[in-house]
Amino acid sequence: MPIQEPATSSHRTAPVHTDPAQVTLESALLALADPVRRTLVRELAGAEDWARSCGSFDVPVTKATLSRHFAVLRESGLLEQRDAGAKRLNRLRRAEFEERFPGLLDLVLRQDG
Amino acid sequence: MPIQEPATSSHRTAPVHTDPAQVTLESALLALADPVRRTLVRELAGAEDWARSCGSFDVPVTKATLSRHFAVLRESGLLEQRDAGAKRLNRLRRAEFEERFPGLLDLVLRQDG
Numbered sequence: 219m220p221i222q223e224p225a226t227s228s229h230r231t232a233p234v235h236t237d238p239a240q241v242t243l244e245s246a247l248l249a250l251a252d253p254v255r256r257t258l259v260r261e262l263a264g265a266e267d268w269a270r271s272c273g274s275f276d277v278p279v280t281k282a283t284l285s286r287h288f289a290v291l292r293e294s295g296l297l298e299q300r301d302a303g304a305k306r307l308n309r310l311r312r313a314e315f316e317e318r319f320p321g322l323l324d325l326v327l328r329q330d331g
Numbered sequence: 332m333p334i335q336e337p338a339t340s341s342h343r344t345a346p347v348h349t350d351p352a353q354v355t356l357e358s359a360l361l362a363l364a365d366p367v368r369r370t371l372v373r374e375l376a377g378a379e380d381w382a383r384s385c386g387s388f389d390v391p392v393t394k395a396t397l398s399r400h401f402a403v404l405r406e407s408g409l410l411e412q413r414d415a416g417a418k419r420l421n422r423l424r425r426a427e428f429e430e431r432f433p434g435l436l437d438l439v440l441r442q443d444g
Contacts, residue, residue: 242444243369243439243442243444244364244365244366244444247360247361247363247364248360248361248364250360251357251360251361251364252357253357256356319438319442320434320438321433321434321435321438322434322435322438325432325433325434325435326356329356329432331355331356331357
């Protein structure tokens with residue numbers, strides 16, 4: 219019998235997060251080296267916490283690719299997500315990431331491209 | 332007829348450099364995301380300019396792979412090289428890279444791993 223998704227969410231499983239304190243430098247640098255992920259991070263930096271749903275980002279990638287980008291951002295300690303009804307909401311973990319890698323996120327947010 | 336290398340150098344061609352001012356954030360982050368390249372950068376940061384030859388680094392990679400790592404470091408504005416006899420000598424472009432990406436190199440040098 220197929221597994222039924224809960225009616226309240228379009229997401230199959232709850233998001234798994236990595237504590238920024240546990241993130242390696244390599245993971246952080248690779249997460250931020252991708253231009254689509256930098257766009258997501260910059261848009262989140264310009265928004266209120268939890269204001270942006272996953273569907274609200276206008277980036278030129280498929281839904282599956284976007285989902286993978288969100289996973290990489292969670293794994294690198296940059297992103298917290300929570301489900302609210304059918305939407306998955308997002309928060310940039312700016313303070314925690316700053317504590318782990320001082321100056322790195324600000325550097326990225328200041329740069330073009 | 333095979334091309335003869337000059338007797339004074341084991342390197343086929345002169346190294347090509349990228350001005351740190353022209354380096355993209357993506358190139359800088361990807362260069363520093365690799366653990367072998369971070370080892371090279373850290374060792375250079377602890378040495379005098381031009382004190383280290385390419386053969387002096389003890390990293391667990393083949394000569395061809397090491398050569399590629401040096402090329403990536405040149406392309407990302409982190410490394411300057413010059414040939415001196417049979418040796419290729421190295422200098423970390425610390426000040427120029429710092430001007431282009433303030434704080435990034437120091438962050439990497441402060442971190443473990």
